[in-house]
Amino acid sequence: MNQATNLKSIWFVYDGECPLCQTAATALRIKQNYGTLHLVNARTPEGNKLIQEINARGYDLDEGMVIYDGEHFYHGKDALRFMAKYAANTGLFNLINKSLFWSNHLATTTYPWMRGVRNQLLRKNKVSRIDNLNLKKEPIFKSIFGDSWYLLPPVMHKHYANRPYTKDVTHVEGTMDITCAGPIKLFAPLLRLVGSIPPHSESNVAVSVHFESEMDTKAFRFIRFFHFKNHKPYRFQSHMLQIKNNEVIEIMRFGLAWRMQYIWEDDRVKLKHKGYVLKLFDYWLPLPLTLLFGATNAEEIAVDDNIFDMCVQITHPWWGQVYEYKGRFEIKALP
Secondary structure (H helix, E strand, C coil): CCCCCCCCCEEEEECCCCHHHHHHHHHCCECCCCCCEEEEECCCCCCCHHHHHHHHCCCCCCCCCEEECCCCEEECHHHHHHHHHHECCCCHHHHHHHHHHCCHHHHHHHHHHHHHHHHHHHHHCCCCCCCCCCHHHCCHHHHHHHHHHHHCCHHHHHHCCCCCCCCCEEEEEEEEEEEECCHHHHCHHHHHHHCCCCCCCEEEEEEEEEEEEECCEEEEEEEEEEECCCCCCEEEEEEEEEEECCEEEEECHHHEEEEEEEEEECCEEEEEEEEEEEEECCEEEEECCHHHHCEEEEEEEECCCCEEEEEEEEEECCCEEEEEEEEEEEEEECC
């Protein structure tokens, strides 16, 4: 990228509406022998060639600030590591930043917490996302499936049509057969508490499902209503959030979550088990629950342009298959 200034200049691109970012921008001091610091508010990017270059490189300013030193770009925790390395040894902010981000391992652990606090502050102040990459134009799952998105049949494009930062709603309806056995029955009270899968066995259960996007996040709500004949109606609500590439986390009540990979393989969508985690701000704490509950895997298969079959199975390493729900669904409403 060509710049009119020398390579010793440093550009710090930050969110001008974020209190933490404002503090960083005003408090940061670069060592005199390294270069001159220039502040760029990402909320006012009109005509800024640097912002255009950031967008072209795919750096999401809602996920972290960017530093450009005339040669290289540093995003998120890498930007904070740059600050820790080249900031002056004066000022409370600089000293705290150096202590938190002096090593890559420490930065990897600490940064999600800082980003989580930032996101909470923006939501509390009702500040909209920057959305510098204009993500709301494309379905959330397009980036999750990657190049495989173009191989998906029409019903899957409809099924995964929700866009981020919108009020998109997709509605599907169908019937399911549910089989619950082994340790899943034993943990039924816990499953109800966290609002997870219904701990009942019954055939031909009428199910309606809503996929609802959220205005201030790339996640979306996944709301299922099970209309049992022999039990009370059951509501299973979760949030789906892309972590990186094709890895997605389904978050339930109290931050308990299932980590999975979305893959298009053998003419079907496969959700492959990657473990269980606990959400603490934006940090994901691994939980050794697979030995307790089993591994969860799922498949979705196109039937025609509006109907698909799906199946979710939980397999325990000792007791085998301990849970399954499967059925057929029809797209009823699109965004």
